[in-house]
Amino acid sequence: MKEGKVQALITSVMSFVLMALLVIIVGYGGMRVSSGALTIGELVTFILYLMQIVMPMSQLSMFFTQFQKAIGATERINTILEYEVEHHxxxxxxxxxxxxxxxxxxxxxxxxxxxxxxxxxxxxxxxxxxxxxxxxxxxxxxxxxxxxxxxxxxxxxxxxxxxxxHKGETRIESVVGKGTEFIVLIPGSKHST
Structure with missing residues (x-):
């Protein structure tokens, strides 16, 4: 849930910045075209080149977000896998x-x-x-x-x-003919079984 909110915020901010940049470029470029310092073709070419640079940069930021998430998941998986079961x-x-x-x-x-x-x-x-x-x-x-x-x-x-x-404890209760029950107590939890 938190990740989705952060991702939505980043996407919204990047879209806003991109649109603001485009408005500024079109406004300033329009003034340059009207003064004759720039042709309309040069302005369009500049905008297209700019888009070709900006889009991969936004994808790169999304890649780094996913990469950080993958690093966190990999660390968690390695923590679990390092704990070896010693008996068959x-x-x-x-x-x-x-x-x-x-x-x-x-x-x-x-x-x-x-x-x-x-x-x-x-x-x-x-x-x-x-x-x-x-x-x-x-x-x-x-x-x-x-x-x-x-x-x-x-x-x-x-x-x-x-x-x-979690610095918890385990209790074991065995009843002949009924089996064994493991009770897990973790500090701060309401119910632990």
Whole structure:
């Protein structure tokens, strides 16, 4: 929202300056044409050359605005990517359903090795996005899901980094047969779960 306002302000100011410059040039050039110091063709040529110089300059300012935005986004992405998950992630007998009796994932087995690139591929509707949401802990799996060597999912690794950055804390509540709930408390937030 803020970026849109700044962009609109910059565009409006540049348009106003460009129009004011054009009015001044046409006014002054008109006076020079009427005095005979300049021909109409020379005035038009000057205006066209000026436009050829001004338009790329305005595009250059927009480029630098987008470039600064890209630098900020790249820094944020690098911050997230620098936090490495030290253990591999393993799923055993993973089941998930959005509605009862309509399983999206059924008895899925997988291992994602630490510091390796793993691709999850399949046809549309096969549950790839659901599997990622389970890994990131956006959803809870229906069956037991074991993680080898105490490793944490990607979502937990990223959440841990966010908690550390905000000087928050994590509480864990486990109920036998019901699973584990992670409670995230971040100072200044109304609800943290």
């Amino acid at each position: 992630i393993e799923g055993k007998n993973v089941d998930f359903e959005y509605k009862e009796e309509e399983k999206v994932l059924q008895n899925i087995q997988f291992t994602i090795e630490s510091r390796k690139v793993t691709a999850i591929v399949g046809p549309s509707g096969s549950g790839k996005t659901t599997l990622f949401s389970l890994l990131e802990r956006f959803y809870k799996a229906d069956s037991s899901r074991n993680r080898a060597h105490g490793g944490s999912g990607l979502g937990l690794a990223i959440v841990k980094k966010v908690i550390d950055l």
